[in-house]
Amino acid sequence: MPLTSYVTLGRSGLRVSPFTLGTMTFGEDLGWGSSPEEAKAILAAYLDRGGNSVDTANVYTNGHAEVIIGEYLAGRPGMRDRIVLGTKFFWNLHLGDPNGGGPGRKAVIQQLDNSLRRLQTDYVDIYWLHNFDPVTPAEETLRALDDLVTAGKVRYVGFSDVPAWATAEAATIARFRGWAPIIALQLEYSLLERTTEGELIPMAQAMGMGVLPWGPLKSGFLSGKYSSAATGDVDTTRTALVGTPSQEDYRVIDTVNEVASEAGTSAAAVALAWVQARPGVTSTLIGARRMDQLEANLSALDLTLSPEHQERLNEVSAPRLNFPAENNANLARLAHNGGTTVDGLATPAPPRLHEAPVY
Ligand SMILES: NC(=O)c1ccc[n+]([C@@H]2O[C@H](COP(=O)([O-])OP(=O)(O)OC[C@H]3O[C@@H](n4cnc5c(N)ncnc54)[C@H](OP(=O)(O)O)[C@@H]3O)[C@@H](O)[C@H]2O)c1
DSSP: OOTTOOEEOSSSSOEEOSEEEEOTTBOSTTSSSBOHHHHHHHHHHHHHTTOOEEEOOTTGGGGHHHHHHHHHHHTSTTOGGGSEEEEEEOSOSSTTOTTSSSSSHHHHHHHHHHHHHHHTOSOEEEEEEOSOOSSSOHHHHHHHHHHHHHTTSEEEEEEESOOHHHHHHHHHHHHHHTOOOEEEEEEEOBTTBOGGGTTHHHHHHHHTOEEEEEOTTGGGTTTTSOOTTOOSOOSOSOHHHHOOOOHHHHHHHHHHHHHHHHHTSOHHHHHHHHHHTSTTBOOEEEOOSSHHHHHHHHGGGGOOOOHHHHHHHHHHTOOOOOTTHHHHHHHGGGGOOSSBOTTOOBOOOOOOOOOOOOO
16 A cells, blocks of 8 residues: 555545654654754655655654754745645643643644744644643633634644543534534554553544554564564664563564564564554554664555454454443443444344343
């Protein structure tokens, strides 16, 4: 599948590539990541292959990632309108200013204006609430975002890392107020983080939101450079940030490495192909610090895991979900009498629990 296999994002008319280019690694300001030159080369390589979806945030390298993207786009006339450019608000870049970040009206508008300045554009395609703030009323944030849509500075609205209940509440308020809908979610999702399957992904499917998984390689743990048998240094800049894998993690990591060697591909490709094929997923956020990592990650687009390999990966990474997800998965079938739903989902008849007459 090429990057040009565009697909609609949630219940919207916006079309995105199956992989979105993440830019958290753009800039070396925090002691890890790519130089501006390498970052621009990575961006160019992704766009030249027809990739159209780029993700950033005001906080990435304290605004430098947005500057790098803005400089690149300024040097490529006509490209800005061809791509889906998303950025995020929430993190306060002005320490000491209580309204410098967060989702209050004043902060949202000011953060967008600063992102637009750094990106050298007058609109973003997706404006993401980066994290959950239990204080600010949802109506205030949603109405501010809707105003920005009306003003032509934002095309679509997304939520990231917000609890399912708060997302569903906000989406329902927006729907009944006629405000810009939440069309997509960014969630951590990988073979080492599957608890999103409990509430968030089923909610996204039910409410027509596309899912963009972030951390699909668990910061590189699933990229092939880790294994329980390996000793010595790992080629990474992230150890200080994310530590090292646990013994539990290594069960999954070793299985990914085995599947990769059986399938004749890289571990990174296996981990990315797995996540991209999961129900509800629209476009996986790939993060590459170097060009060779980008190439390895893009090769996942050509990989379809065999049912046997998928099953092995599903089993070794099976998550323990919060109540009531597992309870409901076991009990839901008892309510059905066979047949299918209108869109073809099988609803098998439950086994007879007992032969006793029904009173
Ligand atoms: N919404 C949110 O809260 C949120 C949070 C995090 C990220 N994001 C977005 O999602 C994007 C991806 O997230 P992520 O960076 O956590 O993804 P990830 O794929 O889990 O980790 C990327 C890191 O793994 C290593 N890596 C990547 N490809 C590799 C390869 N082929 N071989 C070996 N190592 C490889 C690199 O680090 P080293 O080379 O240094 O090891 C790279 O920086 C970000 O850029 C950002 O746009 C969003």
